[in-house]
Amino acid sequence: MELGIPVGCNAGIVDPHSVDSMAFRSAVTKSVVVGVCLVCVGHVLQLHTRLLSDDAKHALGYPPDSLLNFTERSARYGYPAEEHRLLTQDGYILTVFRMAGTRRNGGAGAPPVILMHGLLQSADAWLDAGPGAGLAYLIADAGHDLWLGNVRGNYYxxxxxxxRPDTDPQFWDFSVDEIGLYDxxxxxxxxxNYTKADKVNYVGFSQGAGTFFIMCSERPDYCDKVGVLVALAPAARHTNTKSLPYKVLAxxxxxxxxxxxxCGIQEVFSKGALSQEFLAFFCQFHWISEFVCGTAEAMFDSFHPGSIRKETLKVLFGHFPAGTSTxxxxxxxxxxxxxxxxKFDYGRSNNIKLYGSHEPPSYNLSAVSAPAVVLYGENDHLVDERDVSWLxxxxxxVLEAVRVSDPLWNHLxxxxxxxxxxxxFPKINDYLLKYSNDCQFY
Known part of the structure; x- marks a missing residue:
């Protein structure tokens, strides 16, 4: 809503709703700025500390899933998982997990599936909703050979x-530009190479899809290695992002x-930092987890009552945020x-040195030649559907663009x-099956 000069009989009358809205925005803005300052102070003082031991957390009733790592948690529910380490071209060591489902007779001859998380997440995010709901469990149960990525900077x-991430600032000199180019x-x-497959199928959420677009623009031959891209709330441009806290923060x-x-702050929102430990602690209490933690999550995205369970909130804040670079x-x-x-805008003079132009170059989205399926929600306040339409x-x-039928479906x-x-999941699985080499076991 644009504010103009009042005229006529309404001159001098202030809309109370506008005042409330402005006051709310101001309060949110101040809160986020204060939060950023607190995070910064914590990092300057090296407050990467655990307030409580795992034994103390167990005694306080922390759910086990919030304390286990990926392989421990998946095994707890009968899903064997392997941990693999890989090396990027620029020297980063990444962890990926391979997860088997409860179905033992499937997957032979089908392309492996890579599932890539979003900003400030890790592979753990795909387990947080639990069996029967978390996409890692669902995709593995459908018989796919599932691999879960972790990009540079998260705790895996x-x-x-x-x-060394704790002593070398250069470690943190990356953004999605490098994640898409290398990771x-x-x-x-x-x-x-490990599976000897001809192609992979790729499911990317938010940043996980945006970095795929960057890869195809910068290294288009990699698009030929992908059978189908399933882009979930894909993050390319963010021109119309509605989330005020997210906008102010970024x-x-x-x-x-x-x-x-x-000030020596190259890493933000890491697991084990004071801010994350406080979130994990306060979200263990029933009334706080729903009222405070649930409301905080909704304010960063949008409200969808009943969609994310209290138990999931308790688990996810045990390892979210997962860390990234400033x-x-x-x-x-x-x-x-x-x-x-x-690409990243370093300013006119530095852009000329790096890119040969005053403005950073746009990524070439026409190079994303892999068949793509895009799923998005109209209530997503982080990746707005207008930006999805632009994409x-x-x-x-594009094989199909699907707006989720639930009108309250949001980003998280x-x-x-x-x-x-x-x-x-039904739409995701439909395309994973369609682009599998051998679907007869389904």
Whole structure:
């Protein structure tokens, strides 16, 4: 709503709803800025500390799933998992998991499936909703050979052949630009080499889809290694993002990146940091988990009552946020100020040195030649459907664009909703089966 100069008989009358809205926005803005400051102080003081031991957390009633790692948790429900380590071209060491389903007679001859998480997440996010709802369980149960990626900077991929994340600032000099250029191709190559398959099928959520687009633009031969792309709430440009807290957070970090780096802050929102430990603690209480943690999650996205269970909230905040670089968060702040899907903007003079132009170049979405299926929700306040429509107009090989039928379906529902089995999985599985080499066992 635009505010103009009042005229006529209404001159001088202030709309109370506008005042309430402005006050709310101001309060949210101040809260987020204070939160950013607290996170920064915590990182400057190296407050990467565990407030409680695992024994203490067990005694306090933390759900076991919030304390177990990926392989422990999947095995707990009868899903054997393997841990693999791979090396990117620029020296980052990433962890991927291979997860088997309860169905033992499926998968032979079918392409492996790579499932890639979103911003500030890890592979654990695909387990948080539990068996029967988490996409990792659902895809594995459908008989697919499932591989779950972890991009650089989260707690499973915090390693490098030369750089140490706690002492070398250069480790954190990355954004989605490097994740798409190096991490996604390395994950695809590792899975293909290990399984001896001809192609993979790729399911990417939010950042996990956006980095796939970057890969295809920068290294188009990798699109030929993919049978089908299933893009869930794909994050390309963020021009129309509705979430005020998210916008303030990302834009503030973008504007403060230089100062933050001077203070020695290259990593943000890591697992085990004071902010994450507090979230994990307070979300264990029933009334707080629903009222405070559920409301906080909804304010960053949108409200969808009954979609994410209280039990899931308790589990997910045990390992969310999973960490990323300040530079990556700044990159998202930039994307909200542009109507293009472009590389990092380093300023006119540095852009000329790096790119040969004043403006950062746009990614070539026409190079995304892999057949693509796009699923999105109209209540998504992080990846707005107008930006999805903009993306769909530029992808050359869209098989189907699906707006989830639930009008309240939002961004974080993709990983955490207990309704996933009915809302999005049938369509995902339809295309994974269609692009499998041998579907006769289904």
């Amino acid at each position: 991929s915090r390693d490098h052949v030369r750089l 996604v191709p390395a994950t695809i190559d590792y899975v293909l 834009k503030t970090i973008n504007s403060m990146e230089y100062v933050l780096n001077l 530079h990556n968060m700044a990159r998202y702040g930039q994307s909200m100020n542009s109507d293009r899907f472009q 769909l107009e530029r992808l050359p090989n 529902d993709v990983t955490y909703s207990h309704l996933t089995n009915h809302s999005i």
